[in-house]
Amino acid sequence: MIFDLLEQLPPGVQDAMGQATLGLINGAFYALLSLGLAVIFGLLNIINFTHGAQFMMGAFVAWMLLNWAGIGYWPALIIAPLLVGLSGVIIERLMIRHLYKLDHLYGLLLTFGLALVIEGVFRNQFGSSGLPYQVPEALRGASDLGFMFLPNYRIWIAVAALGVCIATWVVIEKTKLGAYLRAATERPELVQAFGVNVPRMITLTYGAGVALAALAGVLAAPVYSVNPSMGANFIITVFAVVVIGGMGSIMGSIVTGFSMGLIEGLTRVIYPPGSAVVIFVVMVIVLLTRPSGLFGKA
Amino acid sequence: MMLHRRGLMKAAGLAAATPVLPAAIRPARAQATTLKIGVLNDQSGLYRDLTGQTSVAAVRQAIVDSGVTARGISVEVVSADHQNKPDVGVTVSRQWIDRDGVDVIVDVPTSSVALAVNTVVREKNKVFLNSTAATADLTGPQCSPNTIHWTYDTWMLANSTGGAMVKAGGDTWFFITADYAFGHALERDTANFVRNAGGRVLGQVRTPFPGTTDFSSFLQQAQSSRAKVIGLANAGGDTINSIKQAAEFGVTRRGAKLGGLLVFITDVHALGLATAQGIVLTETFYWDLNDRTRALTQRINAQGNTGIYPAMSHAGCYSAVLHYLKAAADMGAAQAKASGVEAVNRMKAMPTDDDAFGPGSIRQDGRKLHPAYLFEVKAPGESKGPWDYYKLLGTTPADQAFRPLADGQCPLVRS
Secondary structure (H helix, E strand, O other): OHHHHHHOOOHHHHHHHHHHHHHHHHHHHHHHHHHHHHHHHHHHOOOOOOHHHHHHHHHHHHHHHHHHHOOOHHHHHHHHHHHHHHHHHHHHHHOHHHHOOOOHHHHHHHHHHHHHHHHHHHHHHHOOOOEOOOOOHHHOOEEEOOOOEEEHHHHHHHHHHHHHHHHHHHHHHHOHHHHHHHHHHHOHHHHHHOOOOHHHHHHHHHHHHHHHHHHHHHHHOOOOOEOOOHHHHHHHHHHHHHHHHOOOOHHHHHHHHHHHHHHHHHHHHHOHHHOOOHHHHHHHHHHHHOOOOOOOOO | OOOOHHHHHHHHHHHHHOOOOOOOOOOOOOOOEEEEEEEEEOOOOOOOOOOHHHHHHHHHHHHHHHOOHHHOEEEEEEEEEOOOOHHHHHHHHHHHHHHHOOOEEEEOOOHHHHHHHHHHHHHHOOEEEEOOOOOHHHHOOOOOOOEEEOOOOHHHHHHHHHHHHHHOOOOEEEEEEEOOHHHHHHHHHHHHHHHHOOOEEEEEEEEOOOOOOOOHHHHHHHHHOOOOEEEEEOOHHHHHHHHHHHHHOOOHHHOOEEEEOOOOHHHHHHHOHHHHOOOEEEEOOOOOOOHHHHHHHHHHHHHHOOOOOOOHHHHHHHHHHHHHHHHHHHHOHHHHHHOHHHHHHHHHHOOEEEOOOEEEEEOOOOEEEOOEEEEEEOOHHHOOOOOOOEEEEEEEOHHHHOOOHHHHOOOOOOO
C-alpha cells in the first residue's frame, strides 16, 4: 500500500529516491569493505592494501566452488571467506608479522606488492574479461517499490552487509573477546602477561578482516563482472571512505560507507562525470578541517 | 680391385644427395633485411582479452602465412602494454621507432591512444596499422598517409547495429557513454544515424572511464527517460558490467531494448549465453563463419594457445600484417623500411584477400573495406560447442558498410 502512495510522487522525486536507494546499496559494499580495513588498521596498525585483491579472491573462490566443486552460492558465503581468511592468516604469519615494529609505510608497500602479484596471477590464469556468475535462484526477480523496481538481490546485499557490520561492531565493542583485542592493541606486553596469546589473536584478527573482504566479494560476484581488477576499482574509493571515517573507528567506517554511497549516488544524477571524484573531494575537505576523520580519535 | 655395383650405387647416391658447389659458382646472397613489427595493445586491463597476447599470436601467424622469410626478408615481432594511457602509448611508440628500429605499429585499442600514436607515426614516417581502435576520426579529420584503419569503426557500428535496431522500431534512444574519445565518437555517430532515420535521442549519461563497475544508477536514469533503446556506447569490461546489470534490473522485461553497440565474442564468453542471449551485435569476423575462417582460427589457436578464440580485433591484426608483408615483398623490403608513406601507398594499390575477411580493398583515406556481419547471440540450448555463440542475421556488403569517402572530411581526399 505504501508503495502505491510512493508511485504517486512526481517523477523527479521518484528518480531521486531511486538513485538514493541505489547509492545506499553501494554504500553497503563500501561499509563492508572499509570495515575490514578499519578492523585491520585499528587493531593491527597495518594499512592492508591487499584488501582489494582479497575481495577479488572471495568472488573468484565463489566461482571456483560453483564450477569446480558444484557448491552453490549459499554455502559459498561461508566457505569462501573461510578459505580466503586462511590465506590471510598464512600471509600474516609469513610476512606481515615482521613489520609490526616498523613504520606504517612498510606494511603498505608489502601489501601493495602482494596485491599486484595476486592480481597478476589471477589475470594470467583467468584473463581480464571476467567469468559469469548467476544470481542465486531464490533471489532472482525484482520488487516494485512504487518509485523504482529494485532487484531482490540488491535488497539482500544491503541487508546482509548491514547485518555483518552491526555484528562485527557488537563483537568488538561489546564482548570480552573484543575487549581483549582492543587491550592487546594498546598494551600487548601487559595483556600477554595476563596469559592471553596475543600473537595468535592478532593473526586471527587479520584473518577475520580478510574474511570480511572475501564475504563482500561473494556478495559482489553475481552483480559485478568477476575479473581480476574488480578489487582495484573499489579499493581506492574504500581507502578514501576509511580516511573520512577515521582510520581506527569501526562505527566511523560503517556510517561513512553508507553516507558516501548515498552522496555518490546523488552525484550520479546531478553531474555523472563527477561521481568518481566526489568522494575524494569530501576526503580533502575532511582532512583539511578534521584530520583524524569524522569519528576518529585525534 | 673390383668395383662392386652396390658400392658404386651407394657412392653415387651419396654424391647426388650432397650438393656441392665450388665456391666460385655460389651466388652472392644479399644481406637479409629485417622488418620489425611492434604490437602495442592492452596486456593487463579491460581490453586485454580482445587484444593482448592473442593479437601477437595472430601477427606471428600472418608472418608464417606470408612466406616472406623464405624470400630473404626476416621479420621480428615485439610487443608492449600501453595500459590504455595515451602518454604511455606515445612513449613506447617513440622509443620503438627511435631506439629499436620498429617499422610498423599494429593493433592499438583505445581510441585516445590510437589518435596519439597516429600523430607520432606520421611525424616519423613509419606505418600504423590500427586494428582495434574504434573512432572513425582515424579516417576522417585525423586521417594520415601513414595510417590504415583496419577491422571496423564507430560509423560502421552505428550503421549496422544502430540501423538494424531503428528498423526494428527503436526510434527513441538513451546513451550510456564511456567518457573518453571512443565513447563520444560512437555516441555521436549512432545519434546522427538515429536522427537521420527519423528517431530522437532522449538523453545521455557519461560514465567515468576507466574504473566504473556499477552501472545500476546510469541504467536507472536510462529507464526513467522511457527510451525504447538504451545504447551502450562503451566496450570491454564496461559493456559486460552494463549488460549483466541491465539483466539484473530487468531492463528488457520492461520493454526497452539493449543496444550493444560494440560487443566482441570475448565479451559474450565472459557474460555466458544465459545473460547474453538475444543481443544483436556487429563484427566483421566470426571464427565459425566459413571454411577459411575456421582454418585460420585453428592456426591462430595453435600459434598462441591463449584459450581465447580470435575476435575481429585479432583477425584484423592478422590481415593487416599479412597485407603489409605482401606489399613489402612486392616493393622491396629496404624501400618499405625507408618510407612509411610509400609502403602504405603500395598497400592501398594492391587488393587484399585473406582467410580472415576474404577479398577487400583499402581506400584513399586509409579505410580498409570488407563486409560487416550482423549477428545475434544464441540461446544456451542452441549452442553446440565451445565458442559457438552467434547466428548470422544479415550481411552489409563492403561498399555500403563504411562511411562514404566524401563525408569524412579527410584532408587527403580531394573533393
